[in-house]
Amino acid sequence: MAGPKLNKKRGGRAANPPPKKKQKALPTLEKETKEEMIFDSDGSEEPEVLENSDEEDQGMDSLSDMSSDGDDVYANDILQGSDDEEGSGEEERGAQGDSDSDVSDFEKEAREIDEEKAREEVDAEAELELNIKNEANEFALPTEEELEEEAQRPPDLSNLLRRIKEIVRVLSNFKSLRQEGATRKDYVDQLKMDLISYYGYNDFLIEALVELFPAVELMELIEAFEKPRPICLRTNTLKTRRRDLAGVLLNRGVNLDPLSKWSKVGLVVYDSQVPIGATPEYMAGHYMLQGASSFLPVMALAPQEKEKVVDMAAAPGGKTTYIAALMKNTGMIYANEMKESRLKSLTANIHRMGVTNTIVSNYDARELPKVLGSNSVDRILLDAPCSGTGVISKDESVKTSKSALDIQNCAHLQKQLILAAIDLVDANSKSGGYIVYSTCSIMVAENEAVIDYALKKRDVKLVPCGLDFGRPGFIRFRGHRFHTSLDKTRRFYPHVHNMDGFFVAKLKKMSNMKPTSQQSDDGEVEEEESELVESNDQEEGVKEKKQFNKGSNEIATEKVIKEKKQLNKGSSVSGAGKQPPLMEKRKKKEWPSREEIAKNREEKRQALRESKRKR
Amino acid sequence: MRPLDEIETTAVFNKLHKFVGNNLKNIVLESQAHEGPEPNPGRYCFRMQKNRVYYVSESLVKRATNIKRDKLVSLGTQIGKFTKGGKFHLTVQCLNLLAANAKHKVWLKPTAEMSFLYGNSVLKGGVGRITESIQVNDGVVVFSMSDVPLGFGDAAKSTVDCRKMDPNGIVVHRHADIGEYLRMEDDL
Numbered sequence: 001m002a003g004p005k006l007n008k009k010r011g012g013r014a015a016n017p018p019p020k021k022k023q024k025a026l027p028t029l030e031k032e033t034k035e036e037m038i039f040d041s042d043g044s045e046e047p048e049v050l051e052n053s054d055e056e057d058q059g060m061d062s063l064s065d066m067s068s069d070g071d072d073v074y075a076n077d078i079l080q081g082s083d084d085e086e087g088s089g090e091e092e093r094g095a096q097g098d099s100d101s102d103v104s105d106f107e108k109e110a111r112e113i114d115e116e117k118a119r120e121e122v123d124a125e126a127e128l129e130l131n132i133k134n135e136a137n138e139f140a141l142p143t144e145e146e147l148e149e150e151a152q153r154p155p156d157l158s159n160l161l162r163r164i165k166e167i168v169r170v171l172s173n174f175k176s177l178r179q180e181g182a183t184r185k186d187y188v189d190q191l192k193m194d195l196i197s198y199y200g201y202n203d204f205l206i207e208a209l210v211e212l213f214p215a216v217e218l219m220e221l222i223e224a225f226e227k228p229r230p231i232c233l234r235t236n237t238l239k240t241r242r243r244d245l246a247g248v249l250l251n252r253g254v255n256l257d258p259l260s261k262w263s264k265v266g267l268v269v270y271d272s273q274v275p276i277g278a279t280p281e282y283m284a285g286h287y288m289l290q291g292a293s294s295f296l297p298v299m300a301l302a303p304q305e306k307e308k309v310v311d312m313a314a315a316p317g318g319k320t321t322y323i324a325a326l327m328k329n330t331g332m333i334y335a336n337e338m339k340e341s342r343l344k345s346l347t348a349n350i351h352r353m354g355v356t357n358t359i360v361s362n363y364d365a366r367e368l369p370k371v372l373g374s375n376s377v378d379r380i381l382l383d384a385p386c387s388g389t390g391v392i393s394k395d396e397s398v399k400t401s402k403s404a405l406d407i408q409n410c411a412h413l414q415k416q417l418i419l420a421a422i423d424l425v426d427a428n429s430k431s432g433g434y435i436v437y438s439t440c441s442i443m444v445a446e447n448e449a450v451i452d453y454a455l456k457k458r459d460v461k462l463v464p465c466g467l468d469f470g471r472p473g474f475i476r477f478r479g480h481r482f483h484t485s486l487d488k489t490r491r492f493y494p495h496v497h498n499m500d501g502f503f504v505a506k507l508k509k510m511s512n513m514k515p516t517s518q519q520s521d522d523g524e525v526e527e528e529e530s531e532l533v534e535s536n537d538q539e540e541g542v543k544e545k546k547q548f549n550k551g552s553n554e555i556a557t558e559k560v561i562k563e564k565k566q567l568n569k570g571s572s573v574s575g576a577g578k579q580p581p582l583m584e585k586r587k588k589k590e591w592p593s594r595e596e597i598a599k600n601r602e603e604k605r606q607a608l609r610e611s612k613r614k615r
Numbered sequence: 616m617r618p619l620d621e622i623e624t625t626a627v628f629n630k631l632h633k634f635v636g637n638n639l640k641n642i643v644l645e646s647q648a649h650e651g652p653e654p655n656p657g658r659y660c661f662r663m664q665k666n667r668v669y670y671v672s673e674s675l676v677k678r679a680t681n682i683k684r685d686k687l688v689s690l691g692t693q694i695g696k697f698t699k700g701g702k703f704h705l706t707v708q709c710l711n712l713l714a715a716n717a718k719h720k721v722w723l724k725p726t727a728e729m730s731f732l733y734g735n736s737v738l739k740g741g742v743g744r745i746t747e748s749i750q751v752n753d754g755v756v757v758f759s760m761s762d763v764p765l766g767f768g769d770a771a772k773s774t775v776d777c778r779k780m781d782p783n784g785i786v787v788h789r790h791a792d793i794g795e796y797l798r799m800e801d802d803l
Contacts, residue, residue, distance in 0.1 A: 248761075280728055332650060358689075378652075
């Protein structure tokens with residue numbers, strides 16, 4: 001009974017399938033007999049069955065498109081059996097058509113069902129195509145009501161993540177995937193809010209990161225910040241070699257590999273059966289636990305033997321000991337650290353690693369030029385205190401604790417420090433004259449802006465770091481325009497280089513002068529000094545002439561002094577035409593002042609003698 | 616920073632002599648310093664800063680003079696500390712210096728290394744090798760079997776007696792070991 005009825009039902013869908021299905025379901029003879037039986041017996045049942053079948057069809061319609069498609073596909077597979085069945089199917093249909101008067105109703109209904117099925121198929125195909133688009137356009141930015149609702153409920157993390165990924169996808173192909181009426185800004189704002197709640201950042205930091213990176217890279221960076229970077233260690237070449245150390249540690253059960261091709265002393269630790277920071281080799285000072293990014297500024301600095309090097313912010317001593325190892329304990333290092341609490345670890349590390357050429361001091365690094373003398377040192381490493389936005393994977397509190405004010409304060413301190421460092425270095429040193437500035441931060445305000453400031457304020461220039469991997473620093477960023485040589489600086493990111501976020505710049509001091517275009521006192525003093533040197537020869541000749549010109553000219557010469565200073569500001573040192581009148585004026589100024597000085601001295605001496613006599 | 620006076624110098628040299636014996640002249644008089652930016656090597660000398668004695672090369676000393684006393688933290692290698700009572704103790708940071716010039720040495724078996732590094736004394740059962748002619752109260756430097764210096768201490772028994780001892784007897788009283796870098800970093 002089911003056979004032919006089913007066939008009729010399915011007959012509506014497609015011309016060929018029903019007979020084939022019928023063929024597969026039952027052997028032909030049986031079907032024929034059943035057909036006759038059915039046709040003869042149940043006129044009343046047919047409509048019911050047909051109704052049922054209609055209902056079923058409607059039920060099928062109401063099911064999701066995919067399943068109906070699936071059924072259709074499945075049905076098609078079954079029904080597209082062999083070619084042999086077609087002929088017999090047609091025969092049977094013909095037999096069906098001829099046999100009964102009920103058949104015409106039957107036929108009508110069958111045709112209707114046919115058409116319905118055809119429509120359904122077309123719809124299904126259209127919906128298939130639509131589905132692909134719909135899933136894309138399905139993502140609409142949540143309306144304000146939805147946002148309010150969300151704010152009241154506890155955050156649904158999977159939903160947030162899904163939304164974040166969708167927005168990133170839209171932003172990466174904005175023209176084709178955007179929702180109508182939504183601007184780029186809307187998407188970005190929603191992304192920011194989602195990132196803040198999913199990953200736990202504060203507003204300021206997310207703003208800063210969005211400004212730095214495009215959407216896809218931003219996601220990579222944030223994901224990279226969630227995971228820790230691999231533990232690295234640096235072989236202490238003063239005591240051992242990397243091969244030997246690797247062998248010993250492998251015997252202890254540490255799973256390690258050489259770090260990269262750019263380092264000959266680095267090892268990366270995958271896992272370890274013993275605590276890697278407490279092996280006898282560690283205690284004997286054979287290696288130091290250090291992040292891979294901390295190797296870079298010392299490699300850029302490249303200290304030579306027998307040089308004088310200053311490390312201005314040395315604690316806990318990883319970079320200092322690396323410098324000493326590169327110098328093979330010759331020369332001299334000043335390791336300075338401002339915070340007393342960190343001094344202990346610095347000295348302990350220095351002694352543990354067997355470094356003997358270091359003097360540890362506890363100054364504020366800005367005072368060092370006064371203590372050590374300006375222009376006295378060959379190389380300087382300034383690993384400046386920073387906001388730490390590059391090492392979020394080590395310290396999650398940075399996500400929420402940094403604000404614009406913190407960054408500004410850091411940047412201000414860093415600018416002062418870099419000027420102090422430049423003043424410490426000797427430009428005329430035989431083998432040096434280099435300053436390396438590095439931070440563990442990715443903010444432009446603490447990196448490129450500080451270097452640009454140094455380039456303007458002092459006579460230094462940027463040189464290549466010697467680190468060929470790493471992204472060049474920004475030359476322009478939003479509103480700022482930096483010096484073009486800033487592309488010699490290097491930026492490192494966790495998601496690109498698998499090390500902490502880092503910035504390295506290498507400066508060479510060209511001369512010990514501070515630039516005269518500065519309206520600073522130093523500039524004026526130096527100008528006058530240089531002019532004095534030049535004009536000395538002629539002065540002595542004029543002295544004899546002007547011996548009697550004293551008091552009357554004093555006031556006049558004071559005015560002349562002021563005028564001359566103003567003239568000096570405008571003119572260059574080698575302005576020959578202006579020199580004779582300037583020199584004459586200066587001679588006028590010098591002569592009476594010298595005699596005055598002599599007078600004053602004599603008076604003082606007399607006063608002293610009298611006071612001594614009185615005693 | 617100041618040079619040591621007579622009494623202090625004798626105390627330091629006595630302690631060093633316990634460990635290095637005649638090699639003391641290597642350390643003090645005939646030392647060749649390679650630190651310092653000058654091309655000619657100077658010599659090493661001792662300086663005192665805040666009750667700690669440092670073994671520094673002369674060129675470093677010259678350049679450390681312009682650092683204020685309260686801001687100078689460390690220079691060269693620290694050898695030891697003077698206690699408030701005026702006694703001098705050697706600290707672990709001078710281990711490299713001692714190990715290079717040591718007269719009396721003890722080598723530990725691998726199993727006994729960790730125990731020593733935790734701060735325990737050396738037991739007879741942990742001794743792998745021992746130099747001859749150690750007398751009681753001689754200074755002994757403790758090594759691992761791979762010649763890594765682990766620490767130093769006082770000999771509790773002479774070599775001869777040591778052979779006759781039972782395995783749980785103390786051979787070397789521990790004065791200092793490299794485990795202190797982890798255990799007592801703040802006290803160094």
